[in-house]
Amino acid sequence: MISLDLKLQSLTSKDLSAILELDQACFGGLWTMEGYQRELDSPNSDLLGLFSPISRTKLLGMGCFWSILEEAHITILAVHPQYHRQGLGQVLLYSLLKTASDRGLERATLEVRASNLAAISLYQKFGFKTAGRRRRYYQDNGEDALILWRSDLQQPQFQATLADWYTKVSQQLSKSAWQLS
Numbered sequence: 001m002i003s004l005d006l007k008l009q010s011l012t013s014k015d016l017s018a019i020l021e022l023d024q025a026c027f028g029g030l031w032t033m034e035g036y037q038r039e040l041d042s043p044n045s046d047l048l049g050l051f052s053p054i055s056r057t058k059l060l061g062m063g064c065f066w067s068i069l070e071e072a073h074i075t076i077l078a079v080h081p082q083y084h085r086q087g088l089g090q091v092l093l094y095s096l097l098k099t100a101s102d103r104g105l106e107r108a109t110l111e112v113r114a115s116n117l118a119a120i121s122l123y124q125k126f127g128f129k130t131a132g133r134r135r136r137y138y139q140d141n142g143e144d145a146l147i148l149w150r151s152d153l154q155q156p157q158f159q160a161t162l163a164d165w166y167t168k169v170s171q172q173l174s175k176s177a178w179q180l181s
């Protein structure tokens with residue numbers, strides 16, 4: 001079977017229209033162009049994108065975190081709806097956690113809708129634990145947010161965990177004929 005190369009790259013201002021297109025497809029317009037530009041300009045923000053092998057302008061998924069003191073605050077994790085369940089979310093989360101660890105950050109945290117079982121299941125696979133709940137956090141429907149944490153990013157065994165995840169993520173991708181270039 002021929003595998004198609006995915007490209008994982010830091011996003012730049014050149015990618016803004018692809019970012020907005022993906023934001024629209026995934027969230028119906030979560031952040032504005034100015035919002036993404038602020039992220040791209042901020043030294044405390046890491047914005048990663050997964051590009052299709054066919055076209056450099058087609059963004060299949062993206063993830064973002066803010067470095068705040070020794071914590072990575074994951075603010076976005078999104079895969080284009082046409083490409084769900086192919087392992088792309090795992091690649092992105094793996095890459096966010098690896099980048100956070102490489103930056104010397106100790107732990108990662110995020111908020112997720114209590115009903116978002118797909119995302120919660122993904123986060124649990126990467127060792128996130130529920131630490132609390134913000135009642136009626138989301139203004140659109142009054143839904144609660146779960147607060148998840150993943151600690152130990154600077155423990156020596158985390159490097160072995162990363163290597164293990166990389167193997168699993170690569171195997172998952174290959175089932176959908178993807179590989180990371």
Ligand SMILES: CC(C)(COP(=O)(O)OP(=O)(O)OC[C@H]1O[C@@H](n2cnc3c(N)ncnc32)[C@H](O)[C@@H]1OP(=O)(O)O)[C@@H](O)C(=O)NCCC(=O)NCCS
Nearest residue numbers: 077078079084085086087088089090111112118119121122
């Ligand atoms: C959450 C999201 C990023 C997952 O992306 P994805 O590429 O489909 O995920 P993967 O194929 O890598 O799946 C990884 C794991 O996530 C979980 N998962 C993903 N989709 C799922 C679903 N529909 N139902 C249950 N579990 C699901 C599973 O544990 C899965 O592992 P498995 O395939 O071995 O069962 C994607 O659904 C998405 O973009 N959702 C909209 C945006 C969003 O909710 N982001 C999170 C905000 S905090």
